[in-house]
Amino acid sequence: AQSVTQPDIHITVSEGASLELRCNYSYGATPYLFWYVQSPGQGLQLLLKYFSGDTLVQGIKGFEAEFKRSQSSFNLRKPSVHWSDAAEYFCAVGFTGGGNKLTFGTGTQLKVEL
Amino acid sequence: NAGVMQNPRHLVRRRGQEARLRCSPMKGHSHVYWYRQLPEEGLKFMVYLQKENIIDESGMPKERFSAEFPKEGPSILRIQQVVRGDSAAYFCASSRTAEGGTDTQYFGPGTRLTVL
Numbered sequence: 001a002q003s004v005t006q007p008d009i010h011i012t013v014s015e016g017a018s019l020e021l022r023c024n025y026s027y028g029a030t031p032y033l034f035w036y037v038q039s040p041g042q043g044l045q046l047l048l049k050y051f052s053g054d055t056l057v058q059g060i061k062g063f064e065a066e067f068k069r070s071q072s073s074f075n076l077r078k079p080s081v082h083w084s085d086a087a088e089y090f091c092a093v094g095f096t097g098g099g100n101k102l103t104f105g106t107g108t109q110l111k112v113e114l
Numbered sequence: 115n116a117g118v119m120q121n122p123r124h125l126v127r128r129r130g131q132e133a134r135l136r137c138s139p140m141k142g143h144s145h146v147y148w149y150r151q152l153p154e155e156g157l158k159f160m161v162y163l164q165k166e167n168i169i170d171e172s173g174m175p176k177e178r179f180s181a182e183f184p185k186e187g188p189s190i191l192r193i194q195q196v197v198r199g200d201s202a203a204y205f206c207a208s209s210r211t212a213e214g215g216t217d218t219q220y221f222g223p224g225t226r227l228t229v230l
Contacts, residue, residue, distance in 0.1 A: 004156075036221070043118075043205060044157075044221040090156055100145065100209070101170060102219060104156035 002027040004093050006105035013081050014113045021076040021108050023091030032094040033074040034102065035065055039087045047089075050074065061085070086112045116141065118208050118222035119188075126228045133193040133200070135225045139208030146189040147219055148181060151203040163189060196229045203227075 003026045013019055025031055032051050036044040048059025055067040065076045074091060088109050092102040119138040127133050139146050144165055149157040162170040163183035174181065178196075183189040193200055203226045207219035 034218075043120075043223040044207075046218060046220065049218060092157075100147065100162050100217070100219075101159040101173065102147075102149075102157075103159070104149075106156045 002031065002093055002095060002103050004091050004103050004105040006089075006091055006108050008108045009106070010109045010111065012111040012113060015083050016080050019076075019078045019081045019085070019110070021089050021091075021110070023074045023076065023105060024072050025074065025091075025093045026072065027093065027095055029095060030069070033065075033067060034092040034094070035059065035063070035074075035076050036090045036092060037087045038090065038107075044090065047076070081110075081112055083112045083114055086110055118206055118220055120204075120206050120222035120225050122225060123223060124226050124228070126230065127196050128230050129197055130195050133196050133227055133229075135191040135193075135204050135206075135227070137189040137191070137206030137208075137222060139189070139206075140210075140220055143208035143210050143220075145209045145211070145217070146183050147207040147209075148189075148191050149205045149207065151205060151224075153202070157205060160191075193227075196227075198229045201227055201229045 005024045034049045035047040038044050047063050048057050050057045050067045057065050063078050088107045090107045091105040094102045146163045148160040151157045159173040161174050161181045178194045180192045203224045205224045206222045209217040209219045211217045
């Protein structure tokens with residue numbers, strides 16, 4: 001069965017610093033990969049997705065992610081973090097034949113210091 | 115263009131009562147998914163439905179939980195005889211299609227169920 005690992009439970013960065021959130025997946029074929037953000041008490045908002053093609057994906061709010069097949073990774077990056085980026089970030093994976101269900105990582109809580 | 119709607123946003127039930135959670139997908143979306151988020155955990159898939167059909171219920175507990183998506187009206191997730199362990203946030207998502215096995219799922223704000 002596929003799995004998603006987000007090794008960092010909590011990350012704290014200073015406003016204006018760069019950010020990288022790690023995501024590793026376990027699945028044999030090419031997965032479909034997503035990053036969602038969840039603010040406290042809110043639902044999930046899609047930041048970006050990778051289905052195929054260019055392995056560097058641009059998303060909303062200045063985020064980008066790079067799919068690296070050799071490392072089974074899909075890390076999320078932002079060059080300069082804003083205080084409003086403080087939230088919980090979830091990586092998710094789906095795959096062809098998987099019945100459309102997404103498997104989520106356990107999330108990374110981002111704190112931004114002013 | 116309204117997003118995925120869920121109600122109620124917060125629901126309090128006593129042990130043994132029934133909880134009924136509603137989800138209206140985005141306009142034009144005919145695929146609905148339910149996920150559960152336990153405290154300090156990620157989302158876990160429960161069930162995937164299309165209009166009048168359950169496509170995948172591999173994540174649903176075998177007892178007390180059921181889901182439907184009728185021809186008319188919202189999708190309903192029903193939990194009978196709730197227990198404290200059912201306390202969680204329940205999220206609904208919808209997608210337009212299921213092409214290629216996965217299409218982008220858009221999430222609602224969730225229903226936070228508390229069982230006393």
